[in-house]
Amino acid sequence: MRTPLSLDRIEAAAHLVDPAFRDTPQFADESLSRHLGRETFLKIETLNPIRSFKGRGADFLLRQTGETRAIVCASAGNFGQAMAYTARQRGLSVRVFAAATANRVKIARMRELGARVVIGGDDFDAAKAAAREYARGRAGCVFVEDSHEPLLAEGAGTIGVELAPLRLDTVLVPVGNGALVSGVGRWLKADSPETRVVGVCAAGAPAMAHSWRSGRPVSTSSVRTIADGLAVRVPVPAAVEWMTEVVDDVLLVDDTQVLAALRLLRDMLGIIVEPAAAVGVAALAHHHVPGARVGTILTGANFAPELVAML
Numbered sequence: 001m002r003t004p005l006s007l008d009r010i011e012a013a014a015h016l017v018d019p020a021f022r023d024t025p026q027f028a029d030e031s032l033s034r035h036l037g038r039e040t041f042l043k044i045e046t047l048n049p050i051r052s053f054k055g056r057g058a059d060f061l062l063r064q065t066g067e068t069r070a071i072v073c074a075s076a077g078n079f080g081q082a083m084a085y086t087a088r089q090r091g092l093s094v095r096v097f098a099a100a101t102a103n104r105v106k107i108a109r110m111r112e113l114g115a116r117v118v119i120g121g122d123d124f125d126a127a128k129a130a131a132r133e134y135a136r137g138r139a140g141c142v143f144v145e146d147s148h149e150p151l152l153a154e155g156a157g158t159i160g161v162e163l164a165p166l167r168l169d170t171v172l173v174p175v176g177n178g179a180l181v182s183g184v185g186r187w188l189k190a191d192s193p194e195t196r197v198v199g200v201c202a203a204g205a206p207a208m209a210h211s212w213r214s215g216r217p218v219s220t221s222s223v224r225t226i227a228d229g230l231a232v233r234v235p236v237p238a239a240v241e242w243m244t245e246v247v248d249d250v251l252l253v254d255d256t257q258v259l260a261a262l263r264l265l266r267d268m269l270g271i272i273v274e275p276a277a278a279v280g281v282a283a284l285a286h287h288h289v290p291g292a293r294v295g296t297i298l299t300g301a302n303f304a305p306e307l308v309a310m311l
Contacts (some may be wrong), residue, residue, distance in 0.1 A: 005150055005186040005242060010157040013060045017158055018086075020048050021055040026162065026295070031268040036284050041166060041295035043159060046273060050113070052300030053156060054082035057179060060155030061144070062086045069140040070095065074128035076176075076228050077106020078300050079146045084115035097131035099123050103228050103304050123223060125234040147177030147239040157183025159297060164191040169291025172280035174299050175199040175208045175250065176230045178239030184297075185246030198289065199243065199250040200279040200296075202227040202258070209250040211235045212243050226255045226307075229276030229300060251289075253282040261285060263311050265298070272311070274303040 014022070026043040033040045045053035058079070070093045073083055080096035087094045094115040098107060099122065110117050118134075121127040128145070135143035146152060156179050163171060164187060171188065173181040178199075185197040201209040204225035210218040217235040225231055243250075253261075258275050261282035266272055280296025283289060 004245060005154050005157065005183060007187065007190055009151070009154045010161060010183065010187050013056070013155045014158045014161040016060065016063060017056050017155060018059045021053070021059060022158060023162060026166065029269055032264065035264065035268065038291065039293045040284065041168060041293070042269070043163060043295065043297045045159070045297060045299050046277070046301035050078065050081040050085050050109070051302050052078040052082065053159060053180065053297065054078045055085060056158050057152035057155030058082035058086040061149060061151040062090055062092070064151055069093065071142055071144055072097070072131050072135040073144045073146070074098070074124065074131040075110070075146070076124050076231060077103050077110065077302055078229055080110045080115055080117070081106065081113055081302070083144065084110050084113035088114045095134070097121070097127040097134070099127045103302065105304050106302050109302060123233055124231055145236065147179040147182075147236040153179040153183040153239070153242065155183070156180045157187045160184035160187030160191075163295060164188055166293070166295060167192055168195050168293050168295045170196040170198055170289055170294045172198045172200050172283050172289065172294065172296040174230060174276050174279045174297065175201045176232055176276065177236050178208055178243050180297070180299065181247055182239055182242035186242070189246045196248045196291065197246055198283070199247050200283045201250060201252055202230045202279065203252040203254040205231045205233070206252055207232050207235050208240070208243070209252055211240045212247060212250045215244050216240065227258055227275040227279060229274060230279065251283045251287050253279050253286060257282040257286045259310060266311055272303060272308065273298050273301045275307070276300060
């Protein structure tokens, strides 16, 4: 068993991470709460230079980086943007491997932020394998794997620090590779133990749900979901271990339910987020989730133009 994520480092990150990513809005919307039948808090992680929560972990990681000159990673888009943005501030080069099916808006944003993007592979996990192979044996080149490196999860855990004072009954967290739910869960289980931590996966990408239930990594042969940020086929073993310690349940939502949640957020809050960000709202609308005070995290807003036409 790996060492649990560090509460001390999460607390330190809550003060060290770039203020552009910290202390994001969190509030209960009356219309949405009425519609869902309980007080529902939303934490908005889209109002920052990369439009997602990923900057928290990337910034915290690179603050600890030593002699690295070049970073290699794989990304569906948001993690790559975070690495590009934070690395550029430190004079580091970043090469991001992305699948041929990756969101073209996210690809363009990674390039705008200075990353060299390499397109190839049928899905995210194939791109990750290519990134790992590229970095192997290259001097000064470090492969950074999202949800394997504790500092990334601990940086994301700062969201838990900010949510804890709300003393929610349940927090629903989107689950891609698992860093976010692991970091948030680690803090909440220590500081607000009465709060249930529930992960939400896309039904078309259930690998992390299967892995959490079995307590070991369980891969799937394919993924098919509009929530590209959650389209994980091969789980990261470290994240599975972290999740088993801090997550109370994992729910699945399908694309139809996600689209309904996106419309709900558009109509009741006037915001459009990417599909991965809406899965917590989808779960609240379509699953029995205990608690009178609940919350979820709107994790990103890097959506493809065609999403708007689907709403």
